[in-house]
Amino acid sequence: MEGTREALDITCTRTRDADRKNPLLLERGRGATFVDVQGRSYVDFTSCTGAAPLGMGHPRIVEAVTRHLTAGGGVLPGTMSRVRVDLARRLLDLFPQSERVAFMRTGSCATTAAVRLARVATGKDVVLTSGYHGWHDWQLQYQGDTRQRASDPRVHHFGYDADHLLALCRRFADDLAAVISSPEHDVMPTEHLEQLIAITHDFGAVAVLDEVMTGFRVGPGGLTARLDPTPDVTVLSKGLANGSALSAVLLGPRVADAHEAGDLGNTYLRETTPFVVALETMDLLIEETERLHRTTATLGSGLNDVFATAGYPACAVWDDGILHLVFAGDDLADDFYRTMLGRGLFLGTGGTVLPGAGVTEEHVDLAVRAARGIAERAAGTGLTTPVDARGDSSLRRPFADFCTDSFHTTPAVADLWWTTKVAAQVTPAHEKGEAR
Ligand SMILES: Cc1ncc(COP(=O)(O)O)c(C=O)c1O
Known part of the structure; x- marks a missing residue:
């Protein structure tokens, strides 16, 4: 991609900057939408890795910063x-x-x-x-x-x-x-x-x-x-x-x-500018929290329905605006994120999805429909594995791998979290898939 090689040569790293598999050179953003140097536009489902839950260039923040820089010097x-x-x-x-x-x-x-x-x-x-x-x-x-x-x-x-x-x-x-x-x-x-x-x-x-x-x-x-x-x-x-x-x-x-x-x-x-931004952010964020949580839940349950229906071995787990995607295999995950990005939907690449205030119902709908396409395309290609009679065994192991890789838990902790929190959210969706 244009400019990416030079960026990697002179300042960026593959592991920390380029999201390894899908490097984009970015130009600007507003709300949940950002544009790369080639003018292609994407929807961000990561809140800029959690940093900006109100979205990019929020008008009230832009106004507060502009006022502050002009009057207060920064x-x-x-x-x-x-x-x-x-x-x-x-x-x-x-x-x-x-x-x-x-x-x-x-x-x-x-x-x-x-x-x-x-x-x-x-x-x-x-x-x-x-x-x-x-x-x-x-x-x-x-x-x-x-x-x-x-x-x-x-x-x-x-x-x-x-x-x-x-x-x-x-x-x-x-x-x-x-x-x-x-x-x-x-x-x-x-x-x-x-x-x-x-x-x-x-x-x-x-x-x-x-x-x-x-x-x-x-x-x-x-x-x-x-x-x-x-x-x-x-x-x-x-x-x-x-x-x-x-x-x-x-x-x-x-x-x-x-x-x-x-x-x-x-x-x-x-x-002083970051303090001004924080003071402006606080109330706005408290107002938006419930909606952020709702958007996350709609995305999570939509994805789980799609995955379960297609027998696609992946799941979303979420609570209070934080969502993780777990895949039974790195190839499957890479294919998912790459295809989503190709459709203008940026869900990161590491499994953490944090929809911000700029993410609309239409954006969620687009993401769920794109995921359905991916899951249906994967069915019958050998990428999918059947869910067993207990409904969870195909995901229990990937979840454990995800926890040990991403959070550095011990395997016993991954199992505890699965049993006491995660299985209840994931299993019903897969049972739905089984019942079809
Ligand atoms: C829980 C937690 N602690 C600390 C950090 C480090 O923050 P920073 O990247 O701003 O140094 C992160 C970054 O992702 C994090 O998620």
Whole structure:
């Protein structure tokens, strides 16, 4: 594709920029629609990987930014701006279990800051982790031996496994600072997350919830608001400033005092525009949340019906605006995403689908119809496998592979999530397929 090779040669990478299989060089976007350098137009079903749930170029945000840049300048010589304090107040209202807010720019920086502050607060070093938290050295633990040189030996990965967590907590009881987990809300039962936090507290460690993905997707107050016990630290980023680089670390009473000694330098706290965008985003997003969730559910159930009817071995699992697509095989997934893209429908390539506010019923309808074409075309080609009498066995294994590959769970955790949360959503659709 035009310009792609040069982009890869001089600045982009296949793994991080080019979505590997379907590289597009992008030009501009509005709402859920974006255009590549060749003028082809696509519908985005990923909210720009969750960063912009209100869509691209939202008119109220464009207006607020334009007004702010003209009147306010966009950057100040000091870090203590009115908009920063206004946003902190707003976040503390939404997350009342917290006392202070530390602002950063990215999710990676914010989770690193959370870990630093937990270590400062406890005077201890060991961190136990589950899920993706970014690209920094301490965050590489789950990647195994190939990255060990870069990773932090004081950090241990437990793959969301409560037994494994318990064993590590016992092993490092004297030096345990924090346990940090990224909730995979659509597949992970809330009770499981609560269990991990309870174990953390039993050992006196700081519970950090990485809500970079979920915080502004599941609703006001994020998942944090629903949990009992609640985490000591909540990390937010995607959706906070609808695509502008901003993240926040919300500090509960156990960690708030560490903010001073944590010494989190950050030149770009002087840039005021992301705070302005966040203040504008907050109310708009709360208004849109229910619709975002509805759109996601309509897409998910539409796709599951199509897959089940055609005997196509894939499924959608979703909850509160977050949807994952699971395929029985990489070839099947590649064919699906490539064909969808060819029809102007961008669902990413990694399985995470996050429809934004610009996605309309018509867009969902287009996606479901395109998926039906793919599923029907695949029937009888050997790409599909029959669903067995229990209705789930053809997807149980792919789901387990998906969890171990994407979320780095242990196989036991994947099985637990399937049994306690996912099967109920997937199996009925496949039983429908069987009944035909
Ligand atoms: C749960 C979670 N934590 C942290 C990050 C890292 O955020 P960033 O890419 O902004 O550094 C991500 C990014 O996808 C994420 O999903």
